[in-house]
Amino acid sequence: xxxxxxxxxxxxxxxxxxxxxxxxxxxxxxxxxxxxxxxxxxxxxxxxxxxxxxxxxxxxxxxxxxxxxxxxxxxxxxxxxxxxxxxxxxxxxxxxxxxxxxxxxxxxxxxxxxxxxxxxxxxxxxxxxxxxxxxxxxxxxxxxxxxxxxxxxxxxxxxxxxxxxxxxxxxxxxxxxxxxxxxxxxxxxxxxxxxxxxxxxxxxxxxxxxxxxxxxxxxxxxxxxxxxxxxxxxxxxxxxxxxxxxxxxxxxxxxxxxxxxxxxxxxxxxxxxxxxxxxxxxxxxxxxxxxxxxxxxxxxxxxxxxxxxxxxxxxxxxxxxxx
Numbered sequence: 001x002x003x004x005x006x007x008x009x010x011x012x013x014x015x016x017x018x019x020x021x022x023x024x025x026x027x028x029x030x031x032x033x034x035x036x037x038x039x040x041x042x043x044x045x046x047x048x049x050x051x052x053x054x055x056x057x058x059x060x061x062x063x064x065x066x067x068x069x070x071x072x073x074x075x076x077x078x079x080x081x082x083x084x085x086x087x088x089x090x091x092x093x094x095x096x097x098x099x100x101x102x103x104x105x106x107x108x109x110x111x112x113x114x115x116x117x118x119x120x121x122x123x124x125x126x127x128x129x130x131x132x133x134x135x136x137x138x139x140x141x142x143x144x145x146x147x148x149x150x151x152x153x154x155x156x157x158x159x160x161x162x163x164x165x166x167x168x169x170x171x172x173x174x175x176x177x178x179x180x181x182x183x184x185x186x187x188x189x190x191x192x193x194x195x196x197x198x199x200x201x202x203x204x205x206x207x208x209x210x211x212x213x214x215x216x217x218x219x220x221x222x223x224x225x226x227x228x229x230x231x232x233x234x235x236x237x238x239x240x241x242x243x244x245x246x247x248x249x250x251x252x253x254x255x256x257x258x259x260x261x262x263x264x265x266x267x268x269x270x271x272x273x274x275x276x277x278x279x280x281x282x283x284x285x286x287x288x289x290x291x292x293x294x295x296x297x298x299x300x301x302x303x304x305x306x307x308x309x310x311x312x313x314x315x316x317x318x319x320x321x322x323x
Contacts, residue, residue: 076088098265105191105194106191113202117198121210152164189262246298
């Protein structure tokens with residue numbers, strides 16, 4: 001297990017390194033790249049050359065990349081081109097805010113979806129199963145921004161029982177109760193799509209396991225249905241669900257970008273949209289790197305959970321095999 005984890009960590013570092021190269025190359029190859037965007041319009045060629053030198057934009061791309069990587073290794077994410085503000089001062093507060101929103105939406109989805117999916121697998125085609133199917137179709141089909149606007153119109157503007165937007169009221173910064181109120185609408189929007197998916201995944205995974213021969217044998221021995229479901233079936237059914245959880249992080253971040261924009265939530269997704277509009281490439285590259293790290297960590301945690309949930313999974317030199 002230790003050897004496997006070391007190998008996976010090294011692979012993750014390599015993946016992140018390749019992502020930094022690709023991101024940096026795409027940013028500089030894009031039309032209207034840093035050189036065109038951040039040189040003041042109307043400058044003479046001599047003044048433009050001086051400004052490009054001051055910004056470090058007259059150097060070879062690979063030298064700019066090496067300097068950026070060197071700064072990253074020292075914890076320096078660089079500075080914005082327009083205001084020369086440290087990127088870390090802008091980025092890290094938004095990462096914390098996005099993590100609060102994502103964690104709340106993710107936990108709510110899991111707490112509701114997995115037990116619901118398990119129950120539906122034991123009551124196939126019942127009322128609960130049909131209700132979850134309807135909610136699943138709704139969650140998959142409904143645009144995130146449209147649903148958010150509808151909730152704002154209904155609960156914030158007409159009924160006036162929930163805040164319209166932002167993370168806190170102006171005079172209640174840091175108030176946990178006020179934060180919880182502001183979380184209700186964006187978490188509802190963000191969690192609906194994941195709730196829809198997780199209910200269907202957990203139901204389908206449980207149905208597949210419940211139809212296995214060893215489950216029939218356990219029932220034939222007279223074991224109680226609760227024991228059959230939770231002790232014998234659930235552990236095996238969780239493996240596909242863990243896989244889905246590991247790959248959903250980038251989707252969650254993407255959904256957070258739309259949700260944060262609709263609800264004016266001061267998070268990383270909204271920051272990415274704003275920086276894309278103003279073309280602050282140093283901030284965009286840092287956000288991409290943070291999201292990549294989250295995805296890599298999510299997949300690594302999923303791999304570890306495989307062995308925790310199912311001891312039959314053995315990690316050998318081949319990378320992983322089910323015994």
